[in-house]
Amino acid sequence: MHRLRLIAQPSTSTRSVFFIGKRMLHVSPQSCKRTQDTAPLYQLHARWPKANCPSCNAPLTTSLPTCNNCGYIAPLPSSSKVDYFALFGLPTVKTNENISETEDITRNAFNVDPKELRRRFLQLQKLCHPDRWAQKSPEAAEAAAGQSALLNKAYQTLLSPRKRGEYILSQHGVDILEADNMDEEQDLMLQVMEAREELEEAEGEEVKELLEVNRERIEKATMELENAIAYEDWEEAKRAVIRLRYWESFQRAGTQQDVDH
Template sequence: MRTSIRSSVRACVRCRVQAASLCHASSSSSSSSSSRPTSPPTNHYDFFPEALPDGPPPRGHFPIDQRALRREFLRLQAKAHPDLHPADLKARAEATSARINEAYKTLSNPLLRAQYLLSLRGVDVSNDETLRVEDPNLLMMVLEARETIEEAQDEAELEQPRAENDERIRASEAVLEDAFARDDIDAAKREAVKLRYWVNIKDSLDAWEKGKPVVLEH
């Protein structure tokens, strides 16, 4: 009987030792996994994994959920604020904050977003002054929009022009969505140039003041 009891005790001790070893190994593995450094962002989309989980086109979409992007941006900036970091890490926090700001500014603006995506493909449409839209109908629409903004007497008169221009921007985003999905760089480039007109009109509408001349950049 005593031999049987001793055997049972030894078996129980062995089980406890094995369990403790497994627990320690699991804890070490978990600690190692949690402390493993994450890859640094390689493009603007990498800063916003929640709002933009699929990354840039063609895998991701060109249109962006602006509210989701804004929410994640504010959370990131709250964590990266230099005042929340010790003195020896403030410079790094400031650099990170600046990169987050630049990424958000670029992606939240459809024109800057299109230009950025094209720049990733080696195409610079933001500084190429030779890129112009020669469609006479489009140019006429731009001139009419300028006259409407300049002649408006109050904000109410700009409600319809603003709605019409917002629809043009949405339509342009749809064209860019298709172009980037097909990786059709020429089509994306042409539409980005056209979008530049609509965004300039939007900026003029947002900055409207009675009697203030309107300057639309081409």
């Protein structure tokens, strides 16, 4: 069956903008509303379709190969083979390629609700927490420990806007070691050096003021990253990630200086 390919584009209006082929379509937010919070995790993503336990055939209620009914547990694949978004039942970074007919196709994968992410993280951790499996077989305990470790890594990655952006870029094969535009990177480095010099000379309230200015830089870079990912402009997303790296480093240094004094 032919499937229309919809790509979400940022918009300042109250109506979302999508492109179907070369045609533009406006869709109101109300028409895209989902009951995602009340659906089981395994139903929220095509990468983790509804599955049954291979031991007792009961339905698995999450993305984890872990069964509440009979106590079955199996190791997850290596981190590089697990989609972190799918693990938590969130829209994938490759939504346009893997959507089902009933899935939410309007969301920018970068937009993650931290509270909802934590709720899902705790739900999954409760299922595979190593203490719960400590008295089981060595294989079960090892599988639980592996699941728990990967969940923690995935959670920390998606919780941080910068790390989330880096992860999305890595899923699209984008190398973010350095900027392609050296002039732009040099301009950024100059800004960072000047800000560092100001920080070194600052004291008391001056440090707090510089940190507030830098929080605005971080917020701006985060918004630029969000928009770039929405448009699938990977080069701009890469540059935004690099900006975030520098300004987050500055924020850590300034915060430490404020604490020390």
